Amino acid sequence: MKLLISMFPTVLLVATPIIIAALGGLFSERSGIVNIALEGIMMVGGFAGATVCVLLESQPGIGAYAGWMGILAGLIAGVVYSLLLAVSTISFKADHTIAGTALNMLASGITVYLCQIIFGQQRTKSFIVGISKVKRIPILSNIPIIGKMIFSNVYPTIFIAVILVLFTYFLVFKTRFGLRLRACGENPQAAESVGINVYKVRYISVLISGALAGSAGAIMVLTSGIQYTISSIHGVGFIAIAALIFGKWNPFGVLGAGIFFGFSSALGVYASMIPILKLLPSEFFAAIPYVLTVVALIIFSGKSVGPKAAGEIFDSSKR
Amino acid sequence: MKKISKILLSMLFVSLILVGCSSPTGSTDNNQTDKPAEGCSVLIGLVTDTGGVDDKSFNQSAWEGLTQFAEENNLQECIQYLQSDSEADYIPNLTGYAEEGYDLVIAVGYLFQDAVDTVSVQYPDTNFLFIDSESLSDNVMSAVYNAEQGSYLVGVAAGLKAIENESKMVGFLGGMEGDLIGSFQAGYEQGVLSVCPDCVIYVDYADSFSDDAKGQQLAAKQYGAGVSVIYQAAGTAGNGVNKEAKERGDVWAIGVDKDQYEDGKVADGSSIILTSMVKRVDISTYTAATEVLNGTFEGGVMIFDLTNEGVGAELSSGRNLTDEEIAQIQGYADDIKAGTIKVSAVPTIANGSTN
Numbered sequence: 001m002k003l004l005i006s007m008f009p010t011v012l013l014v015a016t017p018i019i020i021a022a023l024g025g026l027f028s029e030r031s032g033i034v035n036i037a038l039e040g041i042m043m044v045g046g047f048a049g050a051t052v053c054v055l056l057e058s059q060p061g062i063g064a065y066a067g068w069m070g071i072l073a074g075l076i077a078g079v080v081y082s083l084l085l086a087v088s089t090i091s092f093k094a095d096h097t098i099a100g101t102a103l104n105m106l107a108s109g110i111t112v113y114l115c116q117i118i119f120g121q122q123r124t125k126s127f128i129v130g131i132s133k134v135k136r137i138p139i140l141s142n143i144p145i146i147g148k149m150i151f152s153n154v155y156p157t158i159f160i161a162v163i164l165v166l167f168t169y170f171l172v173f174k175t176r177f178g179l180r181l182r183a184c185g186e187n188p189q190a191a192e193s194v195g196i197n198v199y200k201v202r203y204i205s206v207l208i209s210g211a212l213a214g215s216a217g218a219i220m221v222l223t224s225g226i227q228y229t230i231s232s233i234h235g236v237g238f239i240a241i242a243a244l245i246f247g248k249w250n251p252f253g254v255l256g257a258g259i260f261f262g263f264s265s266a267l268g269v270y271a272s273m274i275p276i277l278k279l280l281p282s283e284f285f286a287a288i289p290y291v292l293t294v295v296a297l298i299i300f301s302g303k304s305v306g307p308k309a310a311g312e313i314f315d316s317s318k319r
Numbered sequence: 320m321k322k323i324s325k326i327l328l329s330m331l332f333v334s335l336i337l338v339g340c341s342s343p344t345g346s347t348d349n350n351q352t353d354k355p356a357e358g359c360s361v362l363i364g365l366v367t368d369t370g371g372v373d374d375k376s377f378n379q380s381a382w383e384g385l386t387q388f389a390e391e392n393n394l395q396e397c398i399q400y401l402q403s404d405s406e407a408d409y410i411p412n413l414t415g416y417a418e419e420g421y422d423l424v425i426a427v428g429y430l431f432q433d434a435v436d437t438v439s440v441q442y443p444d445t446n447f448l449f450i451d452s453e454s455l456s457d458n459v460m461s462a463v464y465n466a467e468q469g470s471y472l473v474g475v476a477a478g479l480k481a482i483e484n485e486s487k488m489v490g491f492l493g494g495m496e497g498d499l500i501g502s503f504q505a506g507y508e509q510g511v512l513s514v515c516p517d518c519v520i521y522v523d524y525a526d527s528f529s530d531d532a533k534g535q536q537l538a539a540k541q542y543g544a545g546v547s548v549i550y551q552a553a554g555t556a557g558n559g560v561n562k563e564a565k566e567r568g569d570v571w572a573i574g575v576d577k578d579q580y581e582d583g584k585v586a587d588g589s590s591i592i593l594t595s596m597v598k599r600v601d602i603s604t605y606t607a608a609t610e611v612l613n614g615t616f617e618g619g620v621m622i623f624d625l626t627n628e629g630v631g632a633e634l635s636s637g638r639n640l641t642d643e644e645i646a647q648i649q650g651y652a653d654d655i656k657a658g659t660i661k662v663s664a665v666p667t668i669a670n671g672s673t674n
Contacts, residue, residue: 006543010536092325121373122402126558133566224532226558229371230404231529269536272523272671273544282526282671 001145007270008149009133012158015262017042017220019161021240022247022254023168024078024212029249030172031205032185032198034311036100037085039237040107041210042217044081045074047111049218050124050228057127067131071157071218078214079207081107086206090199093313104237112230123229130222131155155223162255164212169251181205185307188314198314213237242293248305264288359397361612363389364416365425365604366409369529370554371402376576377554377600381427381450384601388608398608409434417442423611425604426450428528429499435459446616448607450600451499457618460610462603464623466499467506467664468655469596469630470550473573474510475648476594476632476640477548480571482515490521490541492560493670494528494553502664503552503575503596508674509662513651521546522668525556534559542570548593551575558582564591571639576600578633594640595633602629625656 021038028035053070057063085103088094112122119125134156141151150158172178180201183191188198220236221228239261246260247253268285271277365372365385372382382400389398399421401412409431416424417438424445426435429452439447439456446458453461477489491507493500504522511518521541525533534556541549542563549564550573551557557575564572565585572583574595583592603621610616623629631652634645654660668674 006540010539013536087324121371122404123371123373125373126375129565224535226531226555226562229529234530266536269533269540273540278671 003270003273005145005148007266009153009155010266010269011259011262012150012154013224013262014265015258016155016158016161016223017216017236018240018243018261019255019258020164020216020219021213021237022243022258023164023251024209024216025241025244026168026172026249026251026254027181027205027212028209029244029310030185030307031181031202032188032307032309032312032314033085033089033202033206033209034096034100035082035085035206035209035213036097036241037082037103037107037237038209038213038240039233039235040100040104041078041081041085041213042220042233042237042240043104043107043111045078045214045217046221046232047114047124047217047228048077048214049074050127050221050225050232051114051118053127053130053222054119054125054227057129066127067129067222070127070130070222071215074218075211075215078210078212078217080210081214082206082210085210086203090202090206090314093315095313096311108230111228115228124227126227127222130226131157131219157219157223160219161258165251165255172251177201182307185309188309188312189316189318192316198316202314213240216240239289242289242296245300245306246293246296248300249307260292261289264292359394361394361397361423361608362419362421363398363423363425363608363611364419364421365398365400365427366412366416366431367400367402368409368428368430368554369403369405369527370428371529372400374528374555375558375579375582376574377598378427380577380598380600381425381604384604385425385608387601388605388612392612406430410438413438413447414441417445422446423448423607423616425607427600429497430495446607446611446618448604450603453620459618460607460616461620462600462607462623463620464598464600464630465502465625465662465664466552466596466598466630467502467509467662468625469598469632470503470506470552471510471513471655471660471662472632472648472652473550473594473596474507474512475514475651476510476644477507477550477571477573478511478513478515478518479644479647480548480593481511481518484547486545486547487515487517488519488521488544488546490523490538490546490549491668492534492537492541492549492551492553492557493522493524494556495526496524496670498664500524500552501666503550504666504668505664506662507550508667510651512674513660514647520668520674522666522670522672524670525553525559527556528554530556531559531562535563538563538572542567547571548573550596552596561591574633580633580635580638590639592639594638597631597633599623599629625652 049070052073053066056066088099136152141147180196184198184201243257247257268282367378370378389395425448427450435449435454439459448460450462481489523537538560548571551560552575571593574592576598578595580590580592583590
């Protein structure tokens with residue numbers, strides 16, 4: 001039990017960017033655009049976040065908020081970068097997978113290139129604090145067990161992730177915009193026939209997706225790293241896509257899947273302290289998210305769980 | 320309309336590429352990818368592993384030695400570095416410098432073993448400096464550090480602090496398992512146990528010299544288990560340990576390769592870096608470069624240890640060690656130099672376990 005408590009902050013640390021990026025994927029896929037570029041958008045967001053944090057940290061006055069400004073920068077960079085995906089897939093009707101793959105490849109090149117211009121090296125300079133942990137949250141940290149697990153020694157970003165989950169659920173399932181968004185993802189022709197502007201809805205969704213994935217990238221670099229390097233994101237964008245599928249395109253499912261993946265990653269670190277798991281190599285735990293995704297895909301295959309029109313290029317004349 | 324925007328978008332990409340090709344303006348001192356200026360009496364290229372020359376430890380120290388050499392001889396334009404993004408870059412990076420006619424090519428880190436063995440034979444007229452391991456070719460100078468001796472001293476420091484704050488638990492975080500980092504671990508183990516025989520030592524490896532996130536998670540695990548001091552020998556990944564220690568504030572970290580005291584400073588001006596195991600990689604790059612400039616370069620093995628101050632512990636007073644503790648550590652250092660204490664380079668604790 002004591003081990004579980006000390007392990008939990010790591011679980012949440014790993015889970016936060018997965019959850020937020022997967023929510024980004026949710027917006028885009030629910031509107032019918034497969035966003036395989038999450039990884040690339042996270043890289044751009046992470047780069048922007050780290051750069052802004054490094055540059056602002058030494059400034060008097062705003063230095064203390066540099067980490068949060070970094071997240072904001074990641075969000076903006078994510079929106080701008082996802083605009084490329086939106087333009088190519090929505091306006092120019094490019095294949096979603098190919099456009100997304102191109103953006104992923106471009107992201108690793110362009111971020112390192114910009115690092116070279118700004119810092120004269122292939123990575124950003126390292127920031128001093130980034131975002132700090134909260135030692136203990138008043139009142140809540142006094143709750144037995146949970147108080148120690150979730151409300152002390154934790155990065156505040158996990159609470160942003162939870163709030164975003166609730167917000168996403170409300171927006172997608174309880175508002176008029178959400179209904180339209182889902183309609184565009186299920187049957188865009190039908191949506192258009194009742195007067196919904198499919199292009200506009202999809203543009204908005206992809207940009208929201210970029211904002212979330214970009215800030216997820218910034219959060220990841222600023223909480224679990226000391227600088228942005230080409231390997232900072234190391235596949236978390238793809239794990240987020242896996243979490244989206246595993247969570248059945250539902251915000252609460254995504255939250256659960258994200259925490260689950262965080263758990264398997266933390267197990268890799270803590271396995272040496274657990275008698276039975278000690279015998280397994282740490283690579284085993286690193287593989288769990290991917291193995292489970294394959295298993296989930298096999299179980300869900302054939303059932304129409306995901307948005308029906310996701311990945312299809314919208315052609316309003318098609319019936 | 321759509322056609323125009325399509326063309327515009329394509330042009331945007333093309334112009335991006337063209338901008339990328341143009342030669343950057345502004346300060347040139349940090350612009351390492353340009354070809355060096357004409358008229359250099361020597362050309363020196365340094366190839367780092369995945370850590371990069373700003374890793375605050377090993378690679379940075381090597382680069383600083385070279386920079387110091389360049390400044391003293393006014394050859395700033397004649398030194399270059401390349402960072403390897405993966406193991407696959409080692410041979411191309413070394414070959415690239417050798418092919419361009421560099422007088423000295425420096426490979427930083429034992430991970431270059433195969434690459435140096437291969438490339439040094441292919442380019443017998445190029446001089447190589449290989450840090451942390453030995454290569455048998457005549458044109459290779461190998462710099463070997465007896466890191467276990469310096470690690471023993473910081474182990475003593477860790478043991479003393481563990482007794483002082485009654486946790487009696489210390490940690491070690493290595494980069495990648497192997498003989499080299501094993502010697503760091505071995506020296507540390509012996510140092511800790513020499514002053515604190517009933518101390519528990521946690522040992523973990525990040526399996527990487529660049530994954531700072533993994534370093535931080537492992538540090539969180541060890542500190543969470545009650546460890547009060549962690550000695551990290553993991554390059555950039557070790558910076559994750561320093562970050563976690565800074566977050567916690569009430570624990571210590573021990574730096575590696577360079578004096579990392581400044582990097583460990585927290586808001587109130589104190590530092591979480593207890594001491595640092597200093598490994599003077601800069602001496603070897605400086606020496607090799609100077610010898611190449613003077614034409615006296617010879618292949619062979621240079622050994623650095625406590626006696627020639629190639630390794631050691633950072634023991635400035637007025638920091639986190641008391642003067643008594645410093646004197647005590649100094650005593651152990653003298654014993655090692657005199658040969659009364661023999662430090663083994665073979666670790667005894669397995670990755671992921673304790674003694």
